[in-house]
Amino acid sequence: ATVMRMPRVRLAICVFVLCAILIIGCSLSYLGLLRQGGLLVPFRFYRFTSLETRNGTTPSAPGIQNFGLILPERNAPSHTQCLADKVMRGATWTTEGPRMTLTLPENSSWGERPYTAWFLQTSNEGNADLDPVRFLLEGSNDASEWSPVGGVNFYYV
Structure with missing residues (x-):
C-alpha cells in the first residue's frame, strides 16, 4: 500500500504545481507583466x-x-x-x-x-x-x- 501511495502523491504534487504555474502565468499576463505594458499596437x-x-x-x-x-x-x-x-x-x-x-x-x-x-x-x-x-x-x-x-x-x- 505504501508503494502505491508514493506515485499518487507525486502525481498530486505535479498536478498542483502545474495548476499553480498556469494560474500565476495567466494572472501575470492579465496584469500586463508579460507584455509590453503601456505601448500602443502599431496600425496604419x-x-x-x-x-x-x-x-x-x-x-x-x-x-x-x-x-x-x-x-x-x-x-x-x-x-x-x-x-x-x-x-x-x-x-x-x-x-x-x-x-x-x-x-x-x-x-x-x-x-x-x-x-x-x-x-x-x-x-x-x-x-x-x-x-x-x-x-x-x-x-x-x-x-x-x-x-x-x-x-x-x-x-x-
Missing part, C-alpha cells in the same frame, strides 16, 4: 472621434487641430518625450464630422515597433467650450475595421 490608420465637448454638446467637428503618435527614443531614458515628428513625417489627416483620421504613409516605418504614447493638439480657436472632453482613439490597418486603442478612461495594460 488612427481615428480620433470626439464624443462630447466641454460645454456638454455633441460635437459636429473633432475639436482638435491634430493628433499623433510618439515613438520611444532608442538611446534616451524612458521618461523623455521623443520622436513625434519622425512618426508624423508624410502623414495625412482627414476630417469628417466629429472624426479625424490619421493615415501614415505606406513607405514609412509605422509597423516596425509599438508607439509609447499619443498626443492631441486642441484647435486653439479661443473657445475652450468646444474642446473634446469625451473621445475615442481607434486603430486599423485597412480603415474599415477599427480597434479601440485610447480615449477618456482608457487603461493600457
Whole structure:
C-alpha cells in the first residue's frame, strides 16, 4: 500500500504545481507583466472621434487641430518625450464630422515597433467650450475595421 501511495502523491504534487504555474502565468499576463505594458499596437490608420465637448454638446467637428503618435527614443531614458515628428513625417489627416483620421504613409516605418504614447493638439480657436472632453482613439490597418486603442478612461495594460 505504501508503494502505491508514493506515485499518487507525486502525481498530486505535479498536478498542483502545474495548476499553480498556469494560474500565476495567466494572472501575470492579465496584469500586463508579460507584455509590453503601456505601448500602443502599431496600425496604419488612427481615428480620433470626439464624443462630447466641454460645454456638454455633441460635437459636429473633432475639436482638435491634430493628433499623433510618439515613438520611444532608442538611446534616451524612458521618461523623455521623443520622436513625434519622425512618426508624423508624410502623414495625412482627414476630417469628417466629429472624426479625424490619421493615415501614415505606406513607405514609412509605422509597423516596425509599438508607439509609447499619443498626443492631441486642441484647435486653439479661443473657445475652450468646444474642446473634446469625451473621445475615442481607434486603430486599423485597412480603415474599415477599427480597434479601440485610447480615449477618456482608457487603461493600457
